[in-house]
Every structure is written in structure tokens, then in C-alpha cells.
Amino acid sequence: MSDNQISVEITENKQTGEKLPNFLTIAELVMATKISRQTITRKLKLGEIPYVKVGSRILIPTSYLFGLEKTAWSSMKEKVG
DSSP states (O other): OOTTOOOOOEEEOTTTOOEEESEEOHHHHHHHHOOOHHHHHHHHHTTSSOOEEETTEEEEEHHHHHHHHHHHHHHHHHHHO
């Protein structure tokens, strides 16, 4: 690989087998979570959602989405158990 090429790993959703990029745009996160763009933007500004900025693009690690899912399952187990 030359110096000007970027390696992009693909993350696989273990439940669905769907392959996802390591980073999501705000629009992709909105679609995946059904959380409003305004709420996501506010949480980005407050530092509650990790991101990297590449030029004018904001990219959110896919691991954040999986973390939300894990948190949801954990809180459900606490309420039931």
C-alpha cells in the first residue's frame, strides 16, 4: 500500500452479518438510531458522542452505535432482573 492510500476496515454486525464501515456520517447515525439530527448534533457539541472531523465532514465511530445497543440491553436486563 502506498503512503497516499487509506485502509478502511469493515465492521461486521454479529447479529445480522451486515458489514458496516468503521465510521458513520451524522445522516447514517440518524437513520440507524432514529434519533433526530438536532439531538445528535447537540450531543456531538457536548462531547457525549465521539467523532473525528475530516475536512468539513464529521465521522462517528461505528463502535459508538454498538455501544448504544449494549447499553440498551444492559439497562433492559436491570429493569427485568
